[in-house]
Every structure is written in structure tokens, then in C-alpha cells.
Amino acid sequence: MRFMMFMYPGIDTDAESWEPSAEDVGAMSRYNEELSKAGVLLSLDGLRAPTDGARVRFAGGTPTVTDGPFAEAKEVVGGYWLIQASSKEEAVEWATRCPANEGDFIEVRQVFEMEDFPEDVQAAAELSERPPEQT
Amino acid sequence: MSDGAEAGRAVDAVWRIESARLIAGLARMTGDVGLAEDLAQDALVAALERWPQSGVPENAGAWLMATAKNRAIDLARRGRRFEDRREQLAREAGLRMAMDAAEHEAAASGLGDDLLSLIFTCCHPLLSSEARVGLTLRLLGGLDTEEVARAFLVSEATVAQRIVRAKRTLKEAHAPFEVPQGEELDERLPSVLATIYLIFNEGYAATAGESWMRLDLCEEALRLGRVLAGLMPRQPEVHGLVALMEIQASRTRARVGPGGEPVLLLDQDRARWDPLLVRRGLAALERAEGLGHGAFGPYTVQAAIAACHARARSAEETDWPRIAALYDALAQLTPSPVVELNRAVAVGMAFGPAAGLELVDALVEAGELAGYHLLPSVRADLLAKLSRGAEARAEFERAAEMTENTRERELLLARASKLR
Numbered sequence: 001m002r003f004m005m006f007m008y009p010g011i012d013t014d015a016e017s018w019e020p021s022a023e024d025v026g027a028m029s030r031y032n033e034e035l036s037k038a039g040v041l042l043s044l045d046g047l048r049a050p051t052d053g054a055r056v057r058f059a060g061g062t063p064t065v066t067d068g069p070f071a072e073a074k075e076v077v078g079g080y081w082l083i084q085a086s087s088k089e090e091a092v093e094w095a096t097r098c099p100a101n102e103g104d105f106i107e108v109r110q111v112f113e114m115e116d117f118p119e120d121v122q123a124a125a126e127l128s129e130r131p132p133e134q135t
Numbered sequence: 136m137s138d139g140a141e142a143g144r145a146v147d148a149v150w151r152i153e154s155a156r157l158i159a160g161l162a163r164m165t166g167d168v169g170l171a172e173d174l175a176q177d178a179l180v181a182a183l184e185r186w187p188q189s190g191v192p193e194n195a196g197a198w199l200m201a202t203a204k205n206r207a208i209d210l211a212r213r214g215r216r217f218e219d220r221r222e223q224l225a226r227e228a229g230l231r232m233a234m235d236a237a238e239h240e241a242a243a244s245g246l247g248d249d250l251l252s253l254i255f256t257c258c259h260p261l262l263s264s265e266a267r268v269g270l271t272l273r274l275l276g277g278l279d280t281e282e283v284a285r286a287f288l289v290s291e292a293t294v295a296q297r298i299v300r301a302k303r304t305l306k307e308a309h310a311p312f313e314v315p316q317g318e319e320l321d322e323r324l325p326s327v328l329a330t331i332y333l334i335f336n337e338g339y340a341a342t343a344g345e346s347w348m349r350l351d352l353c354e355e356a357l358r359l360g361r362v363l364a365g366l367m368p369r370q371p372e373v374h375g376l377v378a379l380m381e382i383q384a385s386r387t388r389a390r391v392g393p394g395g396e397p398v399l400l401l402d403q404d405r406a407r408w409d410p411l412l413v414r415r416g417l418a419a420l421e422r423a424e425g426l427g428h429g430a431f432g433p434y435t436v437q438a439a440i441a442a443c444h445a446r447a448r449s450a451e452e453t454d455w456p457r458i459a460a461l462y463d464a465l466a467q468l469t470p471s472p473v474v475e476l477n478r479a480v481a482v483g484m485a486f487g488p489a490a491g492l493e494l495v496d497a498l499v500e501a502g503e504l505a506g507y508h509l510l511p512s513v514r515a516d517l518l519a520k521l522s523r524g525a526e527a528r529a530e531f532e533r534a535a536e537m538t539e540n541t542r543e544r545e546l547l548l549a550r551a552s553k554l555r
Binding site for chain 2: 001036037038039040042043082084086087089090092093094113
């Protein structure tokens with residue numbers, strides 16, 4: 001199973017920059033290293049501030065583009081990890097180990113996978129063995 | 136779900152993350168993998184009793200380790216009657232210090248990581264491949280006996296017995312708990328890689344059973360491969376194996392049709408290949424090739440073949456001459472009739488069906504792969520391309536008779552009937 005862990009930093013979204021301290025960066029890279037060593041980290045990215053971003057809204061049949069910053073935004077994604085875990089609890093356990101700051105939160109969401117598909121697709125597990133090179 | 140069950144699942148989650156390191160550390164201290172696992176299991180039982188009330192402690196790994204060490208001291212205490220309490224305490228203090236020293240020494244020596252030692256011990260050449268797989272999943276994957284049994288479609292008793300026997304074998308042989316060095320490393324690494332790949336293939340080939348469990352096996356094999364690559368970053372074949380598994384796993388969703396029928400590689404919808412896994416696989420292959428300095432092992436070569444398919448945007452764009460050359464290299468590294476059959480397919484695609492058929496016929500003449508349905512199936516395909524319809528039909532029918540898989544039989548018979 002795969003899980004997305006979205007990091008919502010508890011910072012002032014009006015702030016000009018999201019510069020973290022050197023210690024924060026060090027702790028976070030050790031955490032990323034730990035995920036990687038455990039073989040569960042599939043990918044991760046940090047996102048630039050919404051000031052640099054844009055929103056594309058769909059209403060009335062036409063997309064409307066608004067450039068950042070977004071005054072109404074209370075919670076803003078700061079980055080994400082995509083991990084592999086054997087259960088939601090395991091993903092949550094990984095999230096609790098993040099060296100996050102006061103006020104941050106991480107949202108853990110499962111990615112749609114094979115087991116979410118209908119039974120007939122799942123029944124496809126009954127393939128006969130063939131040379132792995134060919135499959 | 137009850138609170139108790141929920142708390143139990145939280146403990147399981149910690150266990151999955153911590154158990155391998157815990158068992159590895161305890162094995163370093165005690166020199167006995169079997170005892171290490173027993174101590175770790177006792178710590179798990181203690182956690183299941185206490186954590187639902189107390190909550191998961193902040194440093195769960197350290198808590199489990201401390202509990203397991205206490206348990207070791209309890210066991211030592213039970214084994215002997217002391218004349219006076221002071222002697223008992225002195226002995227226990229000594230034991231505790233010895234365990235701490237062993238832990239410290241292991242951390243400072245740099246002579247191989249505990250976890251890596253555990254991997255090599257689980258895949259010890261003294262053990263049968265079933266025992267290696269069982270021990271690896273249990274001690275490194277944190278799976279319980281029931282989960283291993285379910286994944287391999289054998290009874291729980293069989294798995295339990297295999298694991299007990301494997302631990303006894305290791306103990307009786309006084310197999311040292313360490314990472315082999317030099318030539319011995321070169322000799323033993325293949326059995327580690329083979330064990331991980333066997334776990335992957337058990338999930339990937341999915342001969343039967345609940346599919347989600349099987350996919351879990353693929354994921355677990357991938358995870359173990361990545362862990363190994365982190366522990367042995369200079370070994371090209373480890374990256375080669377990871378590359379092979381990542382690329383093969385990228386096709387999981389494309390390998391089955393809506394009715395559950397197998398979809399062959401060249402017929403797969405490439406849009407359904409997982410681009411993240413493809414990218415990870417190609418990156419791992421690049422690492423393997425960079426470290427290998429032109430001399431590639433069998434996993435790297437197989438990964439390179441898989442990469443040829445992954446890079447081709449459509450089946451028509453496949454670089455068949457390169458695949459044929461890679462199969463040629465693979466046939467020299469690990470000669471086998473199955474590799475030869477795959478080479479025949481690649482040669483047929485690259486240089487025409489007649490060239491492929493020549494290789495297949497050589498296999499038939501040599502009496503290889505008798506009873507293997509893919510031999511007549513490949514032969515039939517080549518004959519059909521050469522417009523030898525009647526012969527092709529007979530071969531498809533023969534292949535259909537040989538396969539034990541219903542869906543595959545239907546597929547083969549359908550191809551035969553088109554040739555009428």
C-alpha cells in the first residue's frame with residue numbers, strides 16, 4: 001500500500017519566505033534518510049510558498065486563474081512524502097516520527113491501489129508462472 | 136473496531152518498523168538468532184499488554200530493546216540458583232554491562248551492520264530456499280507465521296516447523312552472526328539476492344491465492360531490496376536486483392485485463408505502467424551499470440532487458456536487437472533453457488521469425504523444456520508469422536493441453552482457432 005503524507009507547516013502564511021533553520025533542515029534530512037533506509041520512501045518534495053503559485057478554479061464552464069498569495073488560505077501544503085507501508089497504522093507511525101515543529105500537522109492519505117479494484121480484476125492473480133523476463 | 140484491536144494494530148505497526156533492528160541487535164548480543172527472536176517476541180508481548188493503556192512510548196525501539204534485555208536477564212536468573220542475593224545482583228549487572236558493551240562495540244566497529252548480518256544469516260547457504268524465505272519474511276519483514284503461511288499457501292504448522300528447524304540448523308552449525316567479507320561475500324551475496332527475488336516472484340507470478348497478499352509480497356521484496364541497497368551501496372548487483380523488481384512491479388496494473396485474463400507484455404497498455412516505479416528502476420539500473428564497470432551480473436542484465444521495454448513508448452519501438460544481445464549475455468552468465476527460449480523470442484523479433492525458430496528448434500531437438508507449455512506456444516507464434524498455419528495451430532493446441540491455467544488455455548485455444 002502507498003500513502004501520501006502531506007505536511008502542513010503551522011506557519012504564518014503571510015510571511016514572505018518559508019526559510020527553515022539549519023537545525024530543522026538537518027533533522028528533516030535525517031528523518032528522510034531513516035525512511036529511505038527502511039526501504040519505504042518512494043518520493044518526496046518540498047513545495048515553494050503559495051506566493052509563487054497559482055490557483056486555477058473551475059466554475060461556470062471557464063477556468064479562472066488567481067496568482068498567489070491567497071488571503072483566505074489557512075492551511076497550506078508545504079511538502080509531501082510518498083511512502084510504502086503495510087497498513088494505515090504503519091504510515092501513521094512513520095508520520096509521528098517526523099521532527100515537525102509546534103503547530104505543524106501531517107495528513108496521511110492512502111493511495112488507490114489494486115485491492116481497491118473490483119474482485120474480477122483481483123482474481124487476475126491466478127496467472128500461471130512464466131519466465132519473469134518476458135512478463 | 137474495538138479500542139483494543141486498534142491499539143493492537145498500532146503495536147503491530149511499530150513492530151513492522153522496529154522488529155528487524157531489534158532482532159538484529161539482540162542477535163549480535165546473544166550470538167543466537169533463535170534466542171534473539173524469542174526475546175524480541177517477549178518484548179512484543181509486553182508491548183501488547185502495556186501500550187494500549189500507556190500509549191506507544193516516544194522511543195518505541197529503545198523501549199522494546201530495554202524490555203528484551205530485561206527478559207534476557209530474567210532467563211539467566213531462572214537458569215541458576217544463587218547462594219546470596221549480592222552475587223546474583225553482581226552477576227546480573229555484569230550481564231547487563233556485557234550486553235551494553237556488545238551493542239556499543241557493534242555500533243563502533245563499523246564491521247558490518249547488525250541488520251546486514253541478520254540478512255546474511257537468514258539467507259545462509261546451510262538453509263533450504265524455503266527456510267531462507269520463511270526466516271527472511273519473519274525476521275526481516277516482521278511478518279508472523281500465519282502471514283507467511285498465507286502468502287505461500289502452506290499450513291501455519293509447516294511454516295513454524297521450517298523456521299524452528301532453520302534456527303536449530305544455524306545454532307548447531309555455530310553460524311557466526313556477521314557479514315561475510317572478501318571472497319566469502321561474493322559467494323554468499325547471490326543467495327541473499329536470490330531469496331529476495333524469490334519472494335518478489337512468488338508475489339508477481341501469483342500462482343494462486345488472495346491477490347492483495349501477493350502484492351504485499353512484491354512490496355516487501357522491493358522494500359528488502361531497497362534496504363539492502365542502502366546497506367551495500369557499492370554492490371552493483373544489489374542495485375541491479377532493485378532495478379529489475381522496480382521495473383517489473385511498474386507493470387502490475389497492466390498485466391491483467393478487465394476479466395482477470397493475463398495481458399502479455401507487448402499487448403499491455405503502457406499508460407498503465409507506473410511511471411514512478413519505472414523512474415526508480417531506471418535510476419537503480421544506472422547505479423548498477425555505473426558500479427559494474429562493464430561487467431554486469433545476471434540481475435543487472437535482466438534489469439537492462441526490462442529497461443528496454445520500459446523505455447519504449449510503444450511495443451513497436453522496442454529495441455529488439457539490444458534485447459537479443461542482452462539475452463545472449465544472460466545466457467552466458469546463467470545458461471538455462473528458459474533464458475534460451477526468451478533469447479529465441481528476442482531474436483525472432485529482431486532478426487525475423489526464421490532466426491527465432493532456429494533457436495527454438497534447437498531447444499526441441501535437445502529435449503529441453505519438455506512439458507513447458509511456453510515452448511510450443513513460442514514455437515506456434517513464430518510458425519504463424521512464417522505463415523505455416525497448420526503447424527502453428529497444432530503447436531498452440533499442444534501448448535493449451537500443457538498449461539494448467541484455465542485462462543491461459545482459453546487464450547491459446549483462441550489463437551489456434553484463428554488459424555483455421
